[in-house]
């Protein structure tokens with residue numbers, strides 16, 4: 001668990017996820033949970049008790065899990081597939097592509113314990129390729145909420161969106177980060193802190209680390225903007241281009257391989273419209289060694305100090321506004 | 325091929341030692357899959373100390389027997405067994421799941437001698453094992469391939485694709501041992517997605533089928549002999565086991581799939597596993 005500054009409670013967003021699913025199920029009899037022996041790890045014990053017949057557990061069989069979900073959607077149900085992100089995306093990728101995204105079935109794919117949340121269980125259980133895999137699939141929304149409130153709203157938004165959504169959830173403790181009165185929308189980023197020296201963009205479990213990094217930078221007189229980019233596809237291009245225009249440099253941080261994820265997606269927009277220096281932080285193209293998620297994130301340069309250090313390095317490469 | 329196998333009593337002593345070290349290791353690490361590991365301990369002991377032609381001094385010998393632990397979440401007991409068999413230093417077990425340790429929660433063949441393939445996602449071991457057995461056939465070599473799966477794991481379709489291939493290719497140098505402990509992660513297999521009739525399924529897929537008591541060394545070896553003497557098709561050994569076997573309060577209790585004992589539970593378990601004087 002990430003060391004929280006004193007007084008900041010950490011939350012397991014699976015609780016908000018499961019509670020919201022139950023709230024929605026209360027009023028929508030078509031909503032069902034579809035699992036792969038993952039009732040406990042998705043925190044769906046209460047859901048199963050309340051509606052045993054609306055929790056479809058197919059056992060350890062992810063391809064059938066997603067294929068069946070597509071069929072359930074075709075048959076008029078609203079399936080929320082709840083499975084460890086690694087097995088859901090890696091094992092059933094073709095079902096996700098063809099049966100869900102291409103066929104446009106109304107399936108919600110909920111990847112639980114994504115990123116390196118499984119820590120010491122190792123790279124087989126880490127899901128640090130899933131942004132890359134899912135964001136290149138047409139017609140699939142990809143969302144990684146940052147805290148319990150954003151998780152609640154993202155689950156509701158997924159239920160309301162008439163089509164495929166991949167919700168990338170974690171079990172790693174995170175503090176509350178979104179402000180009171182926040183309204184989440186798929187595809188809209190949230191500026192959590194303003195600044196004009198550079199922009200830190202993160203999502204999911206990295207958002208609070210980026211906020212802490214901005215705090216460290218502020219002590220040195222560096223004003224970093226912090227953007228929570230929960231939706232990886234479709235990207236909030238306007239917010240990215242505001243960052244290039246108004247701050248001239250971008251550091252991205254994600255609990256994902258540095259290749260192909262949030263940072264890469266942002267770089268695709270930046271390079272096409274308004275190139276500025278960028279630094280992409282993530283898992284550096286390796287299978288992680290044994291260790292907890294927070295230990296690994298720190299090791300990969302994504303502690304608050306690590307992010308701040310990358311920001312300082314990047315500032316040295318930033319071009320003066322007049323020459324941009 | 326093992327003509328003079330150690331006595332069942334001797335092996336029971338090894339198994340008890342391994343269970344104890346495994347319990348200690350999980351307790352120390354605060355993580356692991358205790359129930360899953362106790363369930364297959366006797367099968368691993370029978371394989372490593374009475375069957376497999378493997379050499380800790382030459383763990384990559386080209387003609388070694390291959391053993392694949394498909395239920396990779398039982399990595400802990402594999403490490404303890406590999407330490408007992410001389411593949412790794414027993415002192416290293418203290419690093420299980422610690423930062424930077426090569427003893428990850430799931431086995432990595434690149435790091436740990438004696439590990440043949442990386443497992444963790446269920447349903448990977450059998451296809452890889454089928455490839456190994458096919459390689460031995462293609463090379464005209466006599467080494468054998470053994471693979472151990474869980475029972476819940478058999479819900480993965482990849483197993484059944486591999487089952488067809490193994491029978492199609494006539495891989496009589498391949499044996500599958502199913503750790504049939506009747507439980508998976510969250511519930512009984514029968515209450516999740518039932519496998520029954522399991523034996524009939526393997527027969528229908530063209531395998532020779534033999535059932536045995538997975539906690540009885542004589543029965544296990546009789547099964548291994550059946551596998552080795554079967555010609556023209558692969559053998560499936562359904563090992564009837566108990567999840568959590570060896571500790572009274574973990575036995576047949578699905579909650580112990582990956583629970584870590586409290587201090588009191590640990591003390592009781594340790595007492596139950598204390599060496600019986602021979």
Ligand SMILES: Cc1ncc(C[n+]2csc(CCOP(=O)(O)OP(=O)(O)O)c2C)c(N)n1
Nearest residue numbers: 037360444445446474475476477507508509
């Ligand atoms: C593809 C995949 N899906 C889900 C899991 C999560 N998981 C780990 S162990 C387990 C249960 C395994 O049950 P079984 O095969 O009966 O093994 P046992 O522990 O009972 O020996 C599950 C679902 C996984 N490791 N891989």
Ligand SMILES: [Mg+2]
Nearest residue numbers: 475476507508
């Ligand atoms: Mg089992």
